[in-house]
Amino acid sequence: MRTQPNIIITGTPGVGKTTHCETLAQSTGLKHLSVNEVVKERGCHDGYDEELKSWIVDEDKLLDAIEDEAKQGGYIIDWHACDLFPKSWIDLVVVLRVDSEQLYDRLKSRDYPEAKLQENLDSEIMQVLLQEARDSYDEEIVVELSSNTTDDMESNVERIEGWVKQWREDNAQ
Numbered sequence: 001m002r003t004q005p006n007i008i009i010t011g012t013p014g015v016g017k018t019t020h021c022e023t024l025a026q027s028t029g030l031k032h033l034s035v036n037e038v039v040k041e042r043g044c045h046d047g048y049d050e051e052l053k054s055w056i057v058d059e060d061k062l063l064d065a066i067e068d069e070a071k072q073g074g075y076i077i078d079w080h081a082c083d084l085f086p087k088s089w090i091d092l093v094v095v096l097r098v099d100s101e102q103l104y105d106r107l108k109s110r111d112y113p114e115a116k117l118q119e120n121l122d123s124e125i126m127q128v129l130l131q132e133a134r135d136s137y138d139e140e141i142v143v144e145l146s147s148n149t150t151d152d153m154e155s156n157v158e159r160i161e162g163w164v165k166q167w168r169e170d171n172a173q
């Protein structure tokens, strides 16, 4: 049994995952597990795709790399996919959503190649991550939250903090 919860914060790149995770790590004491960094630092990839400017992730290596930590609990997993993590590891899945205009501006300022920018805008419009979350986890643990404004972010953070507090009370030994 885990004594701390694991949360996935997912969504299209640019939606605000890192910002939410960093704030939540500060306020809850849970650890921010940036899958991007794990992939890079622990070599969980089959090289780099120059065209898309992203790592080609080896999911088996990635799961092996984080299994011990995840089983312990206490992590906020930050990644633009969620269907690879075993259900038994995960207590809450937050899918952040953003309007197209906002997302366009955020990705543009990151100098994304046009193809990658378009792919991500399409993915957000098609609710790809929301669908992936709903297909992969029980509906009671999947929450969709807006991340258009800083007010949105503050209320999301408060809501997740409240959830963590409740989880800890419910699972106190």
Ligand code: ADP
Binding pocket: 011, 012, 013, 014, 015, 016, 017, 018, 019, 020, 106, 146, 147, 148, 149, 150, 151, 152, 153
């Ligand atoms: P992700 O980790 O999902 O790629 P980031 O957390 O890096 O997204 O956020 C991308 C950019 O958008 C950052 O400049 C961040 O400050 C901004 N941003 C994210 N969420 C919000 C929000 N809810 N309101 C305003 N700006 C935001």
